[in-house]
Amino acid sequence: MSQPSIHPAIALIRQRFSANHFDPTHSLSDADIRELVALATRAPSAYHLQNWRFVAVRSPEPKQRLRQLAWNQPKVSEAAVTFIVCGQRPDAADLPTRLHPLVETGHLSSVQLAQLQTAAQSQYADARMARDEAIRSASLAAMTLMLAAEARGLASCAMVGFDAAGVAEAFHLGEGDIPALLVAVGQAATGNWPQKPRRPLAQVLEIL
């Protein structure tokens, strides 16, 4: 670091850009993919539901299948792996299993667990809220995944241009899985745009 006062994570956040061109000869191992997804799941989720699922599309045939469903964007197949990041509509019935470790350690009593379950049931009875939560959890995890990739010296690109229903069918996603975004991860090739300038802060921030 030329400026030792800048935390390397801040530097990563500042340098990350959305790559459009990836080295098609570069690949990632199962272990690499597992590590990236393990890091992605460190993202927070409401009620600790961890309502997400990741399909790592790495082999040629599924990559072509996904690319066709994603406006034929070359990066889908040229990146080492393209993740289908799914969120899931929260199901309050999952809470006891998901929070079991916290009951075991005594952080959560069974009475508190029951209260949380009632709250989640009521909150997600609203269909829009349930879908929002699926998109939110998937997005929080996807962002974490992209920064983890950056820390590994990899480039990434989030994509929303795809046929979600087609992807769900072609990749046999579960009924509750909502493909929220695709994330291509690999080695950047030449020809990528630099990071795009951001709107002035005054347009997006209000301090009260």
Added chain:
Amino acid sequence: MSQPSIHPAIALIRQRFSANHFDPTHSLSDADIRELVALATRAPSAYHLQNWRFVAVRSPEPKQRLRQLAWNQPKVSEAAVTFIVCGQRPDAADLPTRLHPLVETGHLSSVQLAQLQTAAQSQYADARMARDEAIRSASLAAMTLMLAAEARGLASCAMVGFDAAGVAEAFHLGEGDIPALLVAVGQAATGNWPQKPRRPLAQVLEIL
């Protein structure tokens, strides 16, 4: 670092936890807040629309107002600042302004800009897609903000338990602003839970 091979950003991702207790005597300056939000806006967004807005709630009165609308959760007012992170339904009419810097640098031709605008118009004509995009952009930015806070030695907590319509009204949010989540940021106090264990990877990852 005890293990020099671990990138500090990976260490941050691994250590981050959702704080419930914050030091109520700790505060953040306008400059601190601006820096966190500037980093948050380094998140990617579809069509580079940057369809987000941040209200940094830092003063006692607005904090109390927000807390009442967020199930009276103490952390809303105890944290140095609680951000209302809003996403906005994408408006294709914003594209020329948002992408202007790329036209200026010659990365994007006016023909390509027009094509992108047509694509965005068509994509977001679907109301659900438009709302999804608001939630997605806000969540990507919120996750970046939380990791930036972590890099600054601060704790954070994302919250979805709040009255979104009430917040929109009480904080005079714009018509297009959808409060997607609250993010409390501050100095962790004692009594926080450790990071919660995650689901086994085999339950959430499929490699194709």
